[in-house]
Amino acid sequence: MTSSERDKYDKIMDLSRRRGIFWTSFEIYGGVAGFYDFGPIGVLIKRNIVNQWLKYFVYSRENIVEIETPIINPRVVFKASGHEEHFTDPVLVCNKCGRVYRADHLIKDLLNIEVEGWSPEEITKLVQEKELKCPECGGDFAPAFNALLLFTTQIGPYRGETAYLKPEHAQGMFINFPHLFKILRNTLPLGIAQVGRVARNEISPRQGLLRLREFNIMEIEFFFDPEEADREVSRVVSDVEDEKLWVLTADMRLKNIEEPAEFTVRELIDRKLVKTPWLAYWMGIGNKFVKSLGVPPDKIRFIEKLPHERAHYSAQTFDQEVLTEKFGWIEVAGYAYRTSYDIERHAANSNADFEVFKKFEEPIIVKKELAYPNPSEISKLVGSEKTREVLQSLYSRKPEELARELSEKGYVEVQGFKLPANCFYVKREEEKIHGKKFYPHVVEPSFGVERLIYVALEYAYTEREGKIVLKLPPQLAPYHVAVFPLMAGNKPEHVKMVEIAKSIYKRLVARGFRAVYDDDGSIGRRYARADEIGIPFAITVDHQTLEDNTVTIRDRDTTEQIRIEISSIEKYLVEKLGLEQFL
């Protein structure tokens, strides 16, 4: 098989191993599925992708802050979030044939006993007591266990508290919302970002970097007031309102339409295709961000999840997908409208106050009627021995409610007695209401870093005359520039070239450029090595340099060279690398 016939995926995996981008972890012990090590070049590319994301999603937005929270979380967090409930299947495995059963389903079918919520130990005990065998082969069952996609650990070295490794960052932001809301002086909207590692104990990880057991997520939980969303979005939407996205909505899917249509962010909002305009806003930012990684716009699409495909917390979800050669369309991000689901859950499970106070422009004046029991009249009507009981029952109800019943029916019914108006003191008053409390809603854009690395590599991968050229966007390249002496021999002019090249290299590094120096092998070989890892520019010190202080700068993508003064190298690079511009 020649190199051009092997598929791009294999070639990228080869390149990645060979040049130190990434490779299977624990290789010397045979490897473990779902884990990858990142090498010297890989960590640089990865960091650049993260930095690019921070630029687009955090640093250039108002009211978005970044935090870091632990990977190890006490169990209560994922109880409150619903993960434990939705992520745990008690499983029975047959020792003889290896078949796997959902324990609760099997026991319900065979013994008609409901064991939902039982611990694995209790299930195991029941299986032993009832001598339950595998219905397929009659074999014995191994002890039951919970098939969790959450990794389990303990806090404390022995007899510790059960804990989980987080499978997403979201809970870290939700938990911290009350605190951060105060730190940021009670302002909505408020976006909380987090970048870092998460872990999911996938049943069967595959497909290289696409399905990992430990990986990095870049996520924002964006808290906002649903009633103010239109107004607040209109203040910032100019950044993205004309951004064109390819979108396939759930409605279109239900009509068996398979091809997405092009919408601007503005159209998604105006045509109410999104349940909150913030969803469209972040999708617009996300579209720009993924394009900046080198993916053409027509290779990016947003697919709305159908109701039954959505997670339990989501009112509307779009997946952002990128077309790859190897795997077809792959999900690189999800945009979920989580409403107030999560913070209401945490509010219910803790004593923290997640509600936000919203002041009205003008206080609202509410006219109220209040009815208070008149004990002496009630006593006359119900008799002295019943008075106490009736009064207690009336005091447990709100005065407003009593007034309402009284005005609607003409009496208040309690313990079989119908109490007329004269049994109550009725009071009319005006109340000024200055505002209200509410749970903010949340929109969550969430990106998988490793998937983006794969996508960026696939779009960057090209070959020229049988050699690999990684055409990464300059901002993702592991190095900005390589510096070479044309010759590195022992002749005096060669020694001089090495000296000048090294000084240029040192100066560039000192000025904050990521640069490499290389004098090993022929000049052509060094260009080829630089091309392979996507270094956009190569500076060569040659004989002419010794005469007039100029060097050549070679462009990775065209191999064309121009000659410039040593003193103007920095200016040239800043301009060509696009380092002065943001978005």
Added chain:
RNA sequence: GCGGCGGUCGUCUAGCCUGGACUAGGACGCCGGCCCUCCAAGCCGGAGAUCCCGGGUUCAAAUCCCGGCCGCCGCACCA
């Protein structure tokens, strides 16, 4: 997890069916040296593989058998 296919220097591969001369061969890459005025040049030398791991059959296993691990494909799973 189930089924199918696969795993030999860093990479690609020869050998496996038909066990023995395999001390596992080659190419590319890598390392050292020489030589070189710009795109993987040339010459000389070198390192690099307990043939994925474990067990079995055999006088003898890279080669045959069993189990495991890892990968690819399909199914299932994917809050």
